[in-house]
Amino acid sequence: MPTLEPQIKNIQFKIQQLVKLFAALKKENARLNIEKEALQKKVTDYQESIEQLQQQVEVLKISGGNWNDKDKKDFEKRIAGYIKEVDKCINLLSR
Secondary structure, eight states: OTTHHHHHHHHHHHHHHHHHHHHHHHHHHHHHHHHHHHHHHHHHHHHHHHHHHHHHHHHHHHHHOOOOHHHHHHHHHHHHHHHHHHHHHHHHHTO
8 A cells, every 4th residue: 555655645735735726816816806896996986977077068068058950969869868767757656
């Protein structure tokens, strides 16, 4: 049986290496998940900022009164969409 001992030690060494690698990968995965969440929050914040800026641009266009046909149609479509959403909400609430 002395021939099995080096093989067993080799297997034990490989298992220890795999356990260390697993621990390192687990730690790296946790760090990457934290980084991912932070980046997702930044993306959400940027999207909200973009939306607010777009709304400000629309308000400025409306208050300026300088509308071209495309802007008028886009505005009418958006208002029509809002009206549809409000109607859906009213229907859901009245059930």
